[in-house]
Amino acid sequence: MRFEVLILGNSSATPMYDRHPTSQVLNFNEQLFLIDCGEGTQMQLNRYGIKSNKISHIFISHLHGDHYLGLIGLLSSMHLIGRKSDLHLYGPIGLDEILAVQFKYSETMLRYNLIFHETSAERPEVIFENRTLKVSTFPLTHRIPCTGFRFDEGQRARTLLMDEVEKENIPVAYYQVLKKGMDxxxxxxxxxxxADFTLPAPLSRSYAYCSDTIRTASYLPYIQQATLLYHESTFLHDMVDRAKETFHTTSLEAAEIAKETAVGKLLLGHYSARYKDLQPLLAEAQSVFQHSMLSQEGKWYTV
Structure with missing residues (x-):
């Protein structure tokens, strides 16, 4: 089952060095989720071959412009190209009001249902769940209310031992019964x-997304043992005082968090415009947590 993340933008605050403000697409079994929507997101979707009308849910972490200013344009373009299917939008208090004002004065009446779900920056919540995927929020500590998101895969099916199944001529219609652990x-x-015709189910996978936050212990329980953690790493650690002042994290701190929470891999991002060369951020993170990676725009990362 496909579970991977495409980086559309990984810059903080302003576009720089052909890096764009924060946005990501998560593909879970061909269901597309958009995480944050910085300026230029719809152009990046086009660049990397993602059809916006296939996106069913959008998650906005907070109301700093580099995380949502692309939203108005994207929603409007969906309207113009004839979207009909419902679109679920999850975000902080005030986002629906911002959109209402924009659409009011542009006299835009969307052709599709935009269903807004207000998130809380005060407590963790499950905001979406079906048979195969659960999406949760958790509070982060930034200058304004901000949430992280965690995507947890449901229980995976057991693996069929095809030679054994075929040897006993078990009908194909019952393969799913066995994969669910039933006799x-x-x-x-x-x-x-x-148990005689399958192997145990692979471990369920998870993706945790920490957009903008100062380093605290408060959100660590919610990212424990994530298969892949995306964590902002705005500065090198020699600027830790600036990171604290602006409620951001250094690459060293992101790596320490990854190590402490026993995640599988760490994906760095939200780079300050002061860094053209990102290799020092990667080297700093890998000095603490070897399985650290630089997020690169246009690249898919498997969860």
């Missing part, structure tokens, strides 16, 4: 135990 009972009464 198959043949017409003649024979019982074929799932």
């Amino acid at each position: 198959y009972i043949a017409d003649d009464g024979r019982v074929f135990k799932a």
Whole structure:
């Protein structure tokens, strides 16, 4: 089952060095989710071949412009190209009011239902859940209310031992029964135990997204053992005082957090415009947490 993240933008505050403000697409089993929507997001979607009308849910972490100023344009373009399907938007208090004002004075009546879900920066919440995926928010500590997001895969199916299944001529229609861990009972009464014809299910995967935050212990329980953690790393650690002043994190701190929470891999991003060369941020992070990576625009990262 596909579970991967495409980086559309990884710059902080302003576009710089052909890096764009924050935005990501998460593809979970061909269902597309947009995480933050900085300026230029719809251009990046076009650049990397993502059809915006396939996006079903949009998650906005907070109301600093580099995380949502692309939203008006994207929603308007969806309207202009004839979107009909519902679009769910999750974001902080005030986002719906901002959109209402924009649409009021442009006299825009969307052709589709835009369903707004207000998130809380005070407490963790489950904001979306179906049979295969759960999306949760958790509070971050920034200059304004801000939330992180965690995407948790549901229980995965067991793996069929095809040679054994075919040897016993078990009907294809019952493969899913075995993969769910249930036994198959043949017409003649024979019982074929799932444990004999499958391997245990692979571990469920998870993606945690920490946009803008100062380093605190408060959100660490919510990112524990994530398969892939995206964490802002705005500054090198020699600017830790500036990071604290602006409620951001250094690459060293992001790596320490990744190590402390036992995540699988760390993806760095939200780079300050002062850094043209990002290799020093990567080197700093890898000195603490070896499985650190620089996020690169246009690249998919497997969860």
